[in-house]
Amino acid sequence: MDIQKNAKRILVSLDGSENALRGIDYLASVIGKGKGFFIRIITVDKEPSRDLFPDETSWQQAREQKYERAQTIVAEGMERLRMLGTTDADLDTKVVRCKGPGIAQAIIEEQSSDNFGTVIVGRRGVSKAEEFLFGSVSNKIVHYARDCTVWVIQ
Amino acid sequence: MSSQVKEIVKRLRPSLSLGEYGKVYSDTSRFMEISYGDIIELDGNHYLVLRDEAERSFGIEDPKYWVKRTILLETGERKILKLAFFEKFDLKLGSLKIPCYRSPKKEARILDLVQRDMRFMQGTSTRDEAGNLVRIIDIVSGKRLDTHVFEIDADHERYFHEIFPTVLEKFMESCRAIKFLHDHGEIHGDIRRDHLWIENRTGLYRWIDFDYAYNFQENPFGLDIFGLGSLLIFLTGKNLYTLSNLEQAGLDPALAERFKPEDFSLLYSNRIANLKKLFPYIPESLNFVLLHFSKGAELFYETVDEFLDDLDRALSDIKKGICLI
Numbered sequence: 001m002d003i004q005k006n007a008k009r010i011l012v013s014l015d016g017s018e019n020a021l022r023g024i025d026y027l028a029s030v031i032g033k034g035k036g037f038f039i040r041i042i043t044v045d046k047e048p049s050r051d052l053f054p055d056e057t058s059w060q061q062a063r064e065q066k067y068e069r070a071q072t073i074v075a076e077g078m079e080r081l082r083m084l085g086t087t088d089a090d091l092d093t094k095v096v097r098c099k100g101p102g103i104a105q106a107i108i109e110e111q112s113s114d115n116f117g118t119v120i121v122g123r124r125g126v127s128k129a130e131e132f133l134f135g136s137v138s139n140k141i142v143h144y145a146r147d148c149t150v151w152v153i154q
Numbered sequence: 155m156s157s158q159v160k161e162i163v164k165r166l167r168p169s170l171s172l173g174e175y176g177k178v179y180s181d182t183s184r185f186m187e188i189s190y191g192d193i194i195e196l197d198g199n200h201y202l203v204l205r206d207e208a209e210r211s212f213g214i215e216d217p218k219y220w221v222k223r224t225i226l227l228e229t230g231e232r233k234i235l236k237l238a239f240f241e242k243f244d245l246k247l248g249s250l251k252i253p254c255y256r257s258p259k260k261e262a263r264i265l266d267l268v269q270r271d272m273r274f275m276q277g278t279s280t281r282d283e284a285g286n287l288v289r290i291i292d293i294v295s296g297k298r299l300d301t302h303v304f305e306i307d308a309d310h311e312r313y314f315h316e317i318f319p320t321v322l323e324k325f326m327e328s329c330r331a332i333k334f335l336h337d338h339g340e341i342h343g344d345i346r347r348d349h350l351w352i353e354n355r356t357g358l359y360r361w362i363d364f365d366y367a368y369n370f371q372e373n374p375f376g377l378d379i380f381g382l383g384s385l386l387i388f389l390t391g392k393n394l395y396t397l398s399n400l401e402q403a404g405l406d407p408a409l410a411e412r413f414k415p416e417d418f419s420l421l422y423s424n425r426i427a428n429l430k431k432l433f434p435y436i437p438e439s440l441n442f443v444l445l446h447f448s449k450g451a452e453l454f455y456e457t458v459d460e461f462l463d464d465l466d467r468a469l470s471d472i473k474k475g476i477c478l479i
Contacts, residue, residue, distance in 0.1 A: 046371055048369060049367060049369065050259065051255065051257040051259055051260040051367035052242075052255045052257065052367055052369060054240045101374065102371070102372045102373070103371055103372055104372060128420060128449070128451065129247075129248065129250055129420050129421050130250065131454065132376055132379075132380060132420060132451075132454045133247075133250070133252070133373070133376040133377050133380060134370060134371070134372060134373055134376060135370075135371075135372035135373025135376060135456075136372070137371075137372055140372070
């Protein structure tokens with residue numbers, strides 16, 4: 001993949017956190033109106049485990065709520081980017097369903113399947129202990145993503 | 155109702171005499187009501203309840219009303235019945251709080267997965283008349299591994315050279331058992347010192363209690379791996395060490411001066427992870443593994459395989475008597 005050629009194809013991943021939203025702010029400040037850019041704002045929707053719920057109905061309910069929340073996250077991201085003046089870029093949003101073991105992998109798959117040359121993710125600044133126990137999406141992306149530039153917003 | 159229990163006991167276990175005869179339950183929804191002298195009927199089998207199980211925590215008995223110690227009257231075998239109980243609570247690990255869910259479904263699924271694999275407790279599951287998922291567990295006759303190791307009558311140096319290599323080999327097999335779960339997309343979920351037992355008859359190390367579930371997004375196995383690391387620290391040291399228990403553990407309290415913040419456990423800031431500073435004969439390769447669970451760690455294990463690869467090297471060094479200082 002040609003990184004230079006795809007640099008203007010930007011994938012922004014949001015997770016509902018403030019840091020991820022700051023990625024939108026930073027992007028807007030860098031590209032301005034964004035003419036010539038293609039920007040996709042995504043959030044990864046990982047189904048909650050059925051083990052956490054006493055029955056199928058409560059699981060289904062939680063799953064739907066999570067999906068609705070995901071749709072809100074990307075819609076708000078898009079609105080914020082437009083509000084900040086990025087009006088000429090080609091924009092779209094997507095809720096990416098996470099089928100694999102982790103969110104980072106889902107983001108990397110999205111990046112590589114649609115040839116995004118730039119990936120923007122937020123970093124929540126977790127402690128060492130939290131990173132051990134829960135993992136870090138941004139660290140994994142920095143480590144495993146190929147043929148693209150990764151912007152990590154902290 | 156008590157006459158019904160009396161009749162069943164008399165028919166199935168005539169030699170058994172009870173102080174109290176209670177009720178027969180085929181619906182276990184109200185498990186708080188079920189106690190000594192009651193019978194739980196499942197799939198035509200009759201489980202006479204002896205008592206609620208309890209966990210000891212900080213010297214206090216914490217009764218688990220949903221876990222019943224029973225006798226299966228048809229065979230005379232002792233069984234533990236874990237009745238359906240859903241709860242969400244915060245699991246505290248050092249200063250971290252992790253939302254944790256008790257999941258009968260998860261434990262039942264793992265019991266199926268590990269059938270005849272004696273590295274795990276064994277059992278089956280069934281539904282009571284009201285559809286509650288009940289797990290029927292074979293009792294592991296033995297002792298907590300940490301208690302067993304702590305009580306070994308040897309000083310640390312002798313323990314480490316003569317006994318620990320076998321303990322480590324067997325512990326590594328327990329780690330492979332956890333890897334087996336991970337390979338099948340499952341986690342143990344509650345790896346701590348009181349959940350690995352040594353069986354009296356066979357000397358096998360066996361995992362118990364798999365009903366904790368979590369909403370981990372990125373690193374589902376991290377908690378299990380941290381649990382394995384904490385257990386390894388205990389087994390290596392034959393005890394847990396803090397700056398305040400060195401003298402009590404027969405060590406020179408002046409050793410405390412050697413320790414820096416990065417020498418302590420990543421999650422429990424008073425527990426020493428860098429055991430080589432206490433016991434210099436611990437090989438570098440083993441201490442290297444321990445330090446992955448310390449505050450000074452820069453890299454973490456993401457899989458049990460990585461942990462086992464390093465332990466393989468450590469075991470080989472211990473067997474060769476290598477101790478690179």
